[in-house]
Amino acid sequence: MAQLKISNLSKTYPNGVKALDNVSLEINNGMFGLLGPNGAGKSSLMRTLASLQEADSGSAFLNELDILNNPKELRRTLGYLPQEFGVYPRITAAQLLDHMAILKGVTNSKERKELVKYLLNKVNLYKQRDKSVKSFSGGMKQRVGIAQALIGDPQLIIVDEPTAGLDPGERNRFHNLLAEVGEEVIVILSTHIVDDVQELCTDMAIMNLGRIVYNGSPLTVLDDLVGLVWQKQIERGELEQYEANFRVISDKMVAGKPQIHVLSESNPGEGFVSVQPNLEDVFFAKIGVSETVVS
Structure with a gap:
């Protein structure tokens, strides 16, 4: 081996x-x-x-x-x-x-x-x-x-x-x-x-x-984020506002509107739903941490 x-x-x-x-x-x-x-x-x-x-x-x-x-x-x-x-x-x-x-x-x-x-x-x-x-x-x-x-x-x-x-x-x-x-x-x-x-x-x-x-392990790091990832679909012009107020770890277009994932220990507020984390969430969460540390 x-x-x-x-x-x-x-x-x-x-x-x-x-x-x-x-x-x-x-x-x-x-x-x-x-x-x-x-x-x-x-x-x-x-x-x-x-x-x-x-x-x-x-x-x-x-x-x-x-x-x-x-x-x-x-x-x-x-x-x-x-x-x-x-x-x-x-x-x-x-x-x-x-x-x-x-x-x-x-x-x-x-x-x-x-x-x-x-x-x-x-x-x-x-x-x-x-x-x-x-x-x-x-x-x-x-x-x-x-x-x-x-x-x-x-x-x-x-x-x-x-x-x-x-x-x-x-x-x-x-x-x-x-x-x-x-x-x-x-x-x-x-x-x-x-x-x-x-x-x-x-x-x-x-x-x-x-x-x-x-x-x-990919599975271990996914377990670490269970209960911490929240999802919401927002309007196009709202992304900057959400990024200022929450830790947005990813955003992508779904049916013509941005869908954001936020990292938070509690429900960020109205309209957010808890979702199972995926490796993309891990990726952006970890990259965000390292950029904060280095800067």
Whole structure:
């Protein structure tokens, strides 16, 4: 069983942005969700763990392997699907995976051919093996991305914003594939899409402004908010007034009018009804806390 232990990671870019601020996490086998808004530091953490950039301080160990000081050793046991998965022009899915297998040290051509066939079947793209990856839909490209990340039997797989831009059908297929992969290894799913974490992950962290503001089970954090979330539909022009008087953690349009969720220990007043909290409520509640602390 693999374990990733991250301790006090910090990273400040030359422009002064503190992307990682004393980040510590322990992650075991299975799907781990890293949730946060754009700019929270998720990609900086993923790039550091993938040995694509150095940290200023801190440590990270995959079992006994010091991954920050042994990047070559890490890459032998790492699968990585970046946010922007670029492909060579006119290369087919089979050719791409064959090339990636060579780069990962699979030098025996017969072994490589069997591996490519296995991976294409696993991601349900064998029939499209001779088609240009450039012509694939977003979901198909992401499945090729997962296939290349599986080369070399990795212990750690990092996927960065994998469902952004996918239609609902492609997203569901990708979710099923990730869930299957996550049964045997550590899969870190970095995303700003709350539903991705709620549907896939048994453990999670919420990140904002370079810090971890929550780490634990999605179910546990939902239990913590039971009885504290109140909902009301308001008029368009009233939102600013409610934000001034209540702790509004989210608002969205429902039937043409804003529907707000307020965090309060007691009923905020007329028209509010108590609702079961969802992970989106947790997300905005925790992000709001961290912004208040930092400012």
